[in-house]
Amino acid sequence: MFSAAALALLVTLVLALIRAVLGPTVFDRVLAANMTGTLAVLLLAVIGFLTARPEFLDLAIVYGLLNIVGTIAVLKFFRYGSLGE
């Protein structure tokens, strides 16, 4: 059943990647990248259960923290033209 959940998450990942490639504006791509980050966190948690290795949850926490920082940094860059000083 964990593999079914992982498969569903992978299918969603493919859909988000298609939107990231197609996306007409840069904000569509940032949105798809943000969703990819969320899905990667979930996929890491599910894989941790699938292979019975709970260390993957720590990776998921780190990936979630990096995801929000990366999204905010990219958005600030595209809004103001620089990352500020």
Next chain:
Amino acid sequence: MTLIDLASWVLLAAGGLFCIAGGIGLLRMPDVYTRMHAASVTDTLGAGLVLLGLILQAGWTLVMAKLVIIGLLIFFTSPAATHALARAALGRGLKPLLDKEHAPSKR
């Protein structure tokens, strides 16, 4: 198979379905603001249900505490990221796609 297993499998399957629904919405919605709306389904309901299903499998251990931390992280950061995205898109002058009869009149 115990009742806990059954409940967690139902939650995992429902979470996967909501994730796929959010992905289809992300692909088919017409403009960036409606796509944001579709992506939030994956961020809230999909992630919440999948993590709840995993929590039921974990039981009262450290793994459950980590899963709760991941859930809170997604719960608080994903609306903030979506809000920043909408503000940045509006600040860049991206107009929301409006219906003809609801379009703002020029005065």
